[in-house]
Amino acid sequence: MTRKRSITPYTFLLPALVLLGIFVVYPIIAVIYYSFTDYDIATPPVWIGLDNYRHLLEDDTFWLALTHSFVYLIVTPILIFLSIVLAIVVNRRLRGIHIFRALYFVPAVAGSIAIGLAWRWLFERSGFINSMLISWGVIDTPVQWLATPAFVLPIAMMLTVWAGVGYYSVIFLAGLQNIPEELYDAARIDGCNDFQKHRYVSLPGLRPQIVFVAVISSLAALKVFDEIYVLTNRTGGILDSGVTMVFYLWQQAFQRDNAGYASAIAIALLAVTLVFSVFNVRLLEGGRGEEA
Amino acid sequence: MSHASMAEIIEPVAVIQRTRRRPRRRAIASSGLWYLVLAFLAVITVFPFFWMLMTSLKGPGDPIYSTPPQFIPTDPTLAAYTRVLDLLPIPRFFLNSVFVAVAVGALNVLVAAMAAYPLAKMRFPGRDAIFYALLATLIVPAQLTYIPSFILAVNVFHYYDTLAALIFPNLVSAFNIFLMRQAFRGIPNDLLDAARVDGAGEWRIWWSILLPLVRPSLAAVAIFTFVTSWNDFLWPSLMLHQPDGLTLPVGLAALQSMFVSDARGIAAGVTITVIPILVFFIVVQRYFVRGLAGAVKG
Numbered sequence: 001m002t003r004k005r006s007i008t009p010y011t012f013l014l015p016a017l018v019l020l021g022i023f024v025v026y027p028i029i030a031v032i033y034y035s036f037t038d039y040d041i042a043t044p045p046v047w048i049g050l051d052n053y054r055h056l057l058e059d060d061t062f063w064l065a066l067t068h069s070f071v072y073l074i075v076t077p078i079l080i081f082l083s084i085v086l087a088i089v090v091n092r093r094l095r096g097i098h099i100f101r102a103l104y105f106v107p108a109v110a111g112s113i114a115i116g117l118a119w120r121w122l123f124e125r126s127g128f129i130n131s132m133l134i135s136w137g138v139i140d141t142p143v144q145w146l147a148t149p150a151f152v153l154p155i156a157m158m159l160t161v162w163a164g165v166g167y168y169s170v171i172f173l174a175g176l177q178n179i180p181e182e183l184y185d186a187a188r189i190d191g192c193n194d195f196q197k198h199r200y201v202s203l204p205g206l207r208p209q210i211v212f213v214a215v216i217s218s219l220a221a222l223k224v225f226d227e228i229y230v231l232t233n234r235t236g237g238i239l240d241s242g243v244t245m246v247f248y249l250w251q252q253a254f255q256r257d258n259a260g261y262a263s264a265i266a267i268a269l270l271a272v273t274l275v276f277s278v279f280n281v282r283l284l285e286g287g288r289g290e291e292a
Numbered sequence: 293m294s295h296a297s298m299a300e301i302i303e304p305v306a307v308i309q310r311t312r313r314r315p316r317r318r319a320i321a322s323s324g325l326w327y328l329v330l331a332f333l334a335v336i337t338v339f340p341f342f343w344m345l346m347t348s349l350k351g352p353g354d355p356i357y358s359t360p361p362q363f364i365p366t367d368p369t370l371a372a373y374t375r376v377l378d379l380l381p382i383p384r385f386f387l388n389s390v391f392v393a394v395a396v397g398a399l400n401v402l403v404a405a406m407a408a409y410p411l412a413k414m415r416f417p418g419r420d421a422i423f424y425a426l427l428a429t430l431i432v433p434a435q436l437t438y439i440p441s442f443i444l445a446v447n448v449f450h451y452y453d454t455l456a457a458l459i460f461p462n463l464v465s466a467f468n469i470f471l472m473r474q475a476f477r478g479i480p481n482d483l484l485d486a487a488r489v490d491g492a493g494e495w496r497i498w499w500s501i502l503l504p505l506v507r508p509s510l511a512a513v514a515i516f517t518f519v520t521s522w523n524d525f526l527w528p529s530l531m532l533h534q535p536d537g538l539t540l541p542v543g544l545a546a547l548q549s550m551f552v553s554d555a556r557g558i559a560a561g562v563t564i565t566v567i568p569i570l571v572f573f574i575v576v577q578r579y580f581v582r583g584l585a586g587a588v589k590g
Contacts, residue, residue: 013406015406019460019463027440030439030443031440041439086333094323100330106570111541113541117548118341126357132360135359223434233549246433246526266439269433
C-alpha cells in the first residue's frame with residue numbers, strides 16, 4: 001500500500017469518474033428535473049411541479065406496468081431453481097460434457113432480439129406450437145398465443161427463463177466445483193441420499209452464488225424490455241397486456257413524446273429498484289434467507 | 293496462463309482416477325441415462341434455432357404451416373437469404389456491430405483496469421467513498437438515463453445517428469471496475485513494493501506488472517462487454533436510423549417490420565445474425581465461462 005499523498009490515484013480514476021459523471025450522474029439529476037416538467041424533447045421543458053406524479057397515481061397503465069414488472073420477478077426463483085438443477089446435472093465427468101455445457105449457453109449469447117424472433121415464430125398463429133398441438137389433438141383450431149392478453153406475459157417470462165438458465169447455471173457450476181469433495185463424502189457416511197446430499201451440502205455451499213444470481217436476475221427482470229418489444233411487435237400487446245415499466249417508459253418518452261412524464265416513470269422505476277435492492281440484500285445476507 | 297495449463301494437466305488424471313473407482317457396467321448404464329437427460333435439455337435449448345434454420349431453408353413447395361409440422365424441407369433453397377440480403381445490408385450491419393463491440397470492449401478494459409488499480413492497491417483520501425459511489429451506480433437502471441443521454445447525443449455531443457453514440461456512453465461500467473478490483477486484490481503487495489524499491493513508477497507497475505498478471509480477467513471483462521454491446525438493443529434503436537448505420541439487433545428489428553408476412557425471410561435474417569456470435573462464443577468459450585464463474589467468488 002502506498003501512503004504518500006499524491007495525485008496518482010486520482011489520475012488513474014479520472015477517465016472512469018468523468019465518464020460516469022457525464023453518462024450516469026448527470027442523467028440522474030436531469031431526469032429528476034425533467035420529472036417535474038412538461039417536456040417533449042423538441043421544445044424546452046416547462047416546470048409543472050408534481051403534476052406528472054399526480055398523473056402517475058391515476059394512470060391505470062402505469063399501475064398495470066408496475067404490476068407486470070412485479071409479476072415478472074417470479075422468473076427469479078424459477079431461474080435460481082432450474083439453474084442449480086442444470087448445474088448439478090452438468091457437474092459430472094462425461095465424455096463430451098463440454099459440448100452440452102456450451103449448447104445450454106447458446107441462448108444467452110444469441111441476443112434477445114434474435115431469440116425473441118425465434119420464439120415469436122414458434123408462438124405465431126401459423127407457428128410450430130399450434131401445428132404440434134393440433135396434430136396431437138390438444139386443440140382444434142390455432143390459438144392466437146401472442147394476441148391473447150393472458151398469454152403475453154407468461155410467454156415472455158418463459159423466454160427469459162429459457163434464455164437465462166444456461167447462463168446462470170455456469171455460475172452455479174463454478175460454485176459447486178468449489179465445494180470440497182470431503183463434505184459430500186461426510187454426507188454420504190451420515191446416510192444422506194442424493195437429494196439430501198444436495199439439500200444439505202450443495203445448497204448452503206452455493207449461498208454466495210444464489211445471492212449474486214438473485215440480485216442480478218431480479219434487477220434484469222425489473223428492467224425487461226427487449227422480449228416484450230419483439231414478442232408484441234413493439235405494441236406492448238393487446239390491452240397493454242405485456243407492458244412493463246421500462247416498456248411504458250420507452251413508449252411515453254420516445255413514441256408519445258412525453259419525456260417529462262416518462263421521467264417520472266423513470267424515477268418510480270429507480271425507487272422500486274432501490275427498495276428492491278435493499279430488500280434483496282437484507283433478505284439474503286440477513287442469515288435467515290432460505291432460498292430455493 | 294499458468295492456471296489454464298495446470299487445469300488441463302490435472303483434469304485428465306482426475307478423470308482416470310474417478311472412473312477406475314466405480315464398477316464398470318453400472319457406470320455405463322448411469323452415464324447412458326445422463327446422456328439422455330443432457331440430450332433432452334439440448335433439444336429444448338436448440339429447438340427454436342433449429343426451427344428458424346429449417347423455416348429459412350424451406351422452398352416454395354414446403355409448407356410453412358402444416359399439421360403435423362414439417363421439420364426438414366424437401367425442397368430446400370437459399371432464396372430467403374438472397375431476398376433478405378438484397379433488401380438489408382446485413383454485412384454492413386455486421387461490420388457496424390463489430391466496430392462498436394470491439395471499441396466498447398477494449399476501451400472498457402482500459403478504463404476499468406485503470407480505475408481499479410488505486411481502488412485495490414492504494415490508500416488515499418476518498419477511496420472508500422468513491423468505491424461505494426461506484427457500487428451505487430450499479431443499482432441505477434441504464435434505461436433511466438436514456439432521456440438525458442438522448443438529449444446529450446442530439447444537442448451536446450452531436451453523435452446522434454452515428455456509431456459513436458453507442459460507444460461513448462458505454463465506455464465505463466462500475467461492474468467491470470469491480471471485477472478488475474477483485475482481480476488486482478489477488479496480487480501480493482510484496483510484488484508491487486519490490487518494483488517500487490527498484491524505482492518503478494505507479495504507471496509502470498500497472499502496465500508491466502499488474503496487467504500481465506490479470507490477463508484472464510482482462511479477457512473476461514473484454515468478452516463480456518463485447519457480447520453485451522453486441523446484443524444491446526434499446527439504446528441503439530433510439531440512436532440509429534439511417535439504413536446503412538444500424539447494428540445487427542436494430543437491423544433485425546427493422547427486418548421484422550419489413551418482412552411481416554415473409555416468415556422464411558425473417559428466419560433467414562435471424563439465422564445470418566446468430567451464426568457469427570455463435571462462432572465467436574465457441575472460440576472464446578473458455579474465457580467466458582471462467583469470467584462468469586470468477587465474478588462471484590467475492
